[in-house]
Amino acid sequence: MTERTVPGPLERNRSRHAATPLLPAHGAVGPALVAAPFALGLEPAGLVACLSAGALAVGLGLSAEMPVSTHMAADLAVAMAMLGAAVVVSAADAVAGGVLAAAAAGELAIGACTRWTRRV
Secondary structure, three states: OOOOOOOOHHHHHHHHOOOHHHHHHHHHHHHHHHHHHHHHOOOHHHHHHHHHHHHHHHHHHOOOOOOHHHHHHHHHHHHHHHHHHHHHHOOOOHHHHHHHHHHHHHHHHHHHHOOOOOOO
16 A cells, blocks of 8 residues: 555645745744834834734734735735835834834845745
8 A cells, every 4th residue: 555645734725825834034024113102202103104014924924725826916006005105104103113124134035035926
């Protein structure tokens, strides 16, 4: 009898979605953005912007069923929204602007390091 290996949940998910290995990276950016306003004592505008961006990043990281092209577009949209928020918020709170700009750079780096193709 020939042995046959049945792929586990991780292998099945990786075959459908190439961004799976980088989900922990989203999981690092989102909670860091949620914690940053409290750790750094940001102004209310920075608090709202960082909490909102952090919630978006965590939600994006948890969306394993999203098609690859949609996830790629969402990554780029979230990074651009963070950059826009960094520009707007930096007028009221320079530290919050820097935090959002760093998070946007992180999101762009995650997107640049991800292989956006389906595995066969």
